[in-house]
Amino acid sequence: MGFTTDLSENMEHFKNTLHVDQCFDVVYRVVEIGGRKGCLFFVDGMTKDEVLLKILQVFQSIKPEDMPADAHGFSKRYIPYGEIGLVADEASAVTQLLSGLTCLFLDGYDKCLTIDCRTYPARGVSEPEKDKVMRGSRDGFVETLIFNTALIRRRIRDPKLTVEIMNAGESSHTDIAICYMRGRVDEKLLSMIKGRIEKLHVDALTMNQESLAECIYPNKWYNPFPKFKFSERPDTAAACLLEGNIVILVDNSPAAMILPSSIFDIIEEADDYYFPPVTGTYLRLSRMLISILTLILTPLWLAFLQNPEAIPSWLDFIRLSDPPHVPVFYQLLILEFAIDGLRLAAINTPSMLTTPLSVIAGIVLGEYSVKSGWFSSETMLYMAFVTVANYSQASFELGYALKFMRVLLLVLTALFNWYGFWLGILISVCAIVFNRTIAGKSYIYPLIPFHLSEVKKRFLRQRLPHTEK
Numbered sequence: 001m002g003f004t005t006d007l008s009e010n011m012e013h014f015k016n017t018l019h020v021d022q023c024f025d026v027v028y029r030v031v032e033i034g035g036r037k038g039c040l041f042f043v044d045g046m047t048k049d050e051v052l053l054k055i056l057q058v059f060q061s062i063k064p065e066d067m068p069a070d071a072h073g074f075s076k077r078y079i080p081y082g083e084i085g086l087v088a089d090e091a092s093a094v095t096q097l098l099s100g101l102t103c104l105f106l107d108g109y110d111k112c113l114t115i116d117c118r119t120y121p122a123r124g125v126s127e128p129e130k131d132k133v134m135r136g137s138r139d140g141f142v143e144t145l146i147f148n149t150a151l152i153r154r155r156i157r158d159p160k161l162t163v164e165i166m167n168a169g170e171s172s173h174t175d176i177a178i179c180y181m182r183g184r185v186d187e188k189l190l191s192m193i194k195g196r197i198e199k200l201h202v203d204a205l206t207m208n209q210e211s212l213a214e215c216i217y218p219n220k221w222y223n224p225f226p227k228f229k230f231s232e233r234p235d236t237a238a239a240c241l242l243e244g245n246i247v248i249l250v251d252n253s254p255a256a257m258i259l260p261s262s263i264f265d266i267i268e269e270a271d272d273y274y275f276p277p278v279t280g281t282y283l284r285l286s287r288m289l290i291s292i293l294t295l296i297l298t299p300l301w302l303a304f305l306q307n308p309e310a311i312p313s314w315l316d317f318i319r320l321s322d323p324p325h326v327p328v329f330y331q332l333l334i335l336e337f338a339i340d341g342l343r344l345a346a347i348n349t350p351s352m353l354t355t356p357l358s359v360i361a362g363i364v365l366g367e368y369s370v371k372s373g374w375f376s377s378e379t380m381l382y383m384a385f386v387t388v389a390n391y392s393q394a395s396f397e398l399g400y401a402l403k404f405m406r407v408l409l410l411v412l413t414a415l416f417n418w419y420g421f422w423l424g425i426l427i428s429v430c431a432i433v434f435n436r437t438i439a440g441k442s443y444i445y446p447l448i449p450f451h452l453s454e455v456k457k458r459f460l461r462q463r464l465p466h467t468e469k
Contacts, residue, residue: 001090007107011039014105017094026097031056035064038106046100051117055079071109083116095173120144125151128232128254131394136274140232145175145251151234152179156241160184166197168212172204175251176212179237184244189260189439193246208253217438224404225435225443226397229261236270260437262445264458266395267291272461280461288459290392295402295428298332298382299409303421306413318378325373329414335375335383336407405431 003010011028018026018041025044030037038059042052058078068074075084085101087093093112097103100118125147127133128140141148149163160182167173176197180190196216205211209230217227231237237247237256248257258265267287272280301318304311305328311318324331369375386406390399405428412420412427435443446454456462 002088003090003093003105003110003112005108005110007037007039007105010105010112013090014041014094014103017090018097031059033059033106034062034067036067036107038104040102040104041097042102043098043100046118046120047102048117048119052102052115055115055117071106071111071113074106074109075113079113079115085114085116087112087114099173099175120146122147130396131231131233131236131270133233133270133274136270137233137235139234141234141237141249141254141256143252143254145177145249148234148249148254148256149177149179152238152241152247155234155238156181161241164194166194168197168200168215169202169204172206174205174208177249177251179241179247179249181241181244184242185246186244186260186439190246193248193259193438205250208250209248209255209257212248212250213257220435223431223435224397224401225263225432226266226395226401227259227261227435227438229258229266229395230255230397231258231394232256233270239273240265260439260441262437262441262443263432263435264444266398267393268458269394273464275461277461277463281459284461285459287392290389291398291402294386294389294392295406296409296425297386299406299413299421299424301382302328302332302410303413303418306417320376320378322376324376326375328376328379329410331375331379332383332410333407335379336403336410339383339387401431 001013015021015028020026020028027042027044029040031040032038040052058080062078068077071086075086085096087096087103088111093103093114096114100116100120102115102117104113104115106113122142122144125139125142127138131140139151141151152163153161158181162180162182164178166176166178168176178190178194178197193216197212200215202211202215205215213228214221220227229240231240232255234256237258240258241247245261246259248259250257268284269287272284274280275283304315304318305320308319320328326334370377370380390402393399405424408427409421409424412424414420416423433444433448437443442448445451446458
C-alpha cells in the first residue's frame with residue numbers, strides 16, 4: 001500500500017499497523033515544519049536522541065514560503081544528516097522503522113522520509129572467549145552488523161572489498177552482509193550463494209547463522225563434519241577475504257561464516273601466522289596430530305585390552321592395574337556422556353560458583369568414582385586427555401564430529417574387535433573424503449585432487465606472502 005498526501009490518513013494507517021497504543025516503545029511525535037503539520041515515528045532505545053534533537057532544531061527555522069514542492073527537494077535542502085531515504089510503500093517503511101530508522105511524514109508529501117539516526121545496544125569489541133590467540137589482535141566481532149563490517153574495512157582498505165546487504169525472514173527481516181573481494185572471489189559460487197539467499201522462504205532466522213547455514217546448504221545433514229568455518233576474529237575473516245573466500249555476516253551474530261571451507265581451513269588458526277614459520281609449523285602439526293589422537297586413542301586402547309596378546313612388551317603399562325568391576329567399554333561410553341553433561345553444567349553455572357563447583361566435581365567424580373569401582377584410573381586418564389585435547393582446535397563443530405566418530409569406533413570395536421576398529425576408521429575417513437564444500441569441491445583439497453605446492457602450504461607454515469596475492 002502506498003502513501004497519500006493526507007497526513008492524517010498516513011498517520012492513522014501507520015499507527016494501526018504498528019499498534020502504537022499497545023507498544024510503549026514505538027513513539028510518535030506531531031510537529032510543525034514550515035507551516036505544515038508533520039509526524040515523526042521512531043523506536044525508543046534505537047534512536048540517537050541528540051541527532052534527532054538537532055534535526056528538529058533545523059525544522060523549526062523553516063519558513064512556509066521556503067517549503068519545497070516535493071519530499072525529494074525537502075530532504076536535499078533541510079535534512080543535514082547524511083543517510084536519508086524516500087519510501088513510497090508502507091510495508092517497506094514499517095520494516096525500516098523497526099530496524100531503527102526514524103520515519104517522517106509531512107502533510108502534502110506522498111512519501112515517507114527515513115532518517116538514519118539509529119543506535120543499537122552493543123558490547124565492546126573485546127577478544128572472543130573461544131578464538132583466543134597467544135599473540136595478535138585482541139578485538140572480536142560483536143552482535144551489531146555495522147561494527148563487524150567496520151572491523152573488516154579497517155584491515156582491508158581496498159575499493160575492491162565489496163559488502164552487499166541482503167535480508168531474509170518474513171518476520172525477522174534479518175540483515176545479511178556478504179563480503180568478498182572483486183577479482184579474487186569465485187563468481188559462480190558468489191552468484192549461487194546470493195541466489196539461494198534470495199529464494200529463502202523462512203519466517204525468521206531464529207538461530208542466526210546456523211539457521212542460514214542449514215537453509216543454504218541443507219544436504220548431507222547426517223555427515224557431522226562441518227561444512228563452514230566460523231570465526232569471531234576479524235583478522236581471520238580479513239585474511240580469508242584476501243584469499244578469495246566469501247565471508248557472510250548475520251546481524252545479531254558475533255561470528256563470521258567463511259566459505260568455501262575444507263577440513264584444513266577449519267583446523268587452521270590465527271596463531272599459526274602470529275609466530276615465525278618454524279613455531280607456526282609446529283603448532284599446526286601438533287594440532288593435527290592431537291586431533292587424530294582424540295579420534296583413535298580410546299578405541300585403540302579398548303582394542304588392545306580385548307586382545308592382550310597383541311600388546312607389545314614396551315606397551316605393557318597400558319594394561320589395567322586392577323580387574324574392572326564395570327566393563328571398559330561401558331566405562332568409556334558412560335564417561336563420553338558424563339563429560340558432555342559436565343560441559344553443559346559448566347556453561348550454565350554462575351561464574352561466582354565455577355571454581356568451588358569445579359573443585360567439588362574434581363574430587364567427587366575423580367577420586368571417589370575410581371575408589372567406588374565404577375571407573376578404572378586408566379580409563380579416567382585416557383578420557384581426561386581426550387576431553388582436554390578436544391579444545392586444541394577452535395571449531396566446536398569439528399570437536400563434536402570427532403566425538404561422534406570416536407563413539408562409533410568404540411561401539412564397532414566392542415562388537416567386532418579389530419575388524420570393527422578398522423571398519424570404524426574406514427567410515428571416519430570416508431566421512432571426511434566424501435564430504436563436500438558448499439562449492440561442490442573436495443573437502444580434503446589439496447590432497448584430492450593432489451596439488452604439491454598447496455599441500456606444503458597446508459602442512460607447513462611458510463613465509464607470509466610479500467608480493468603475491
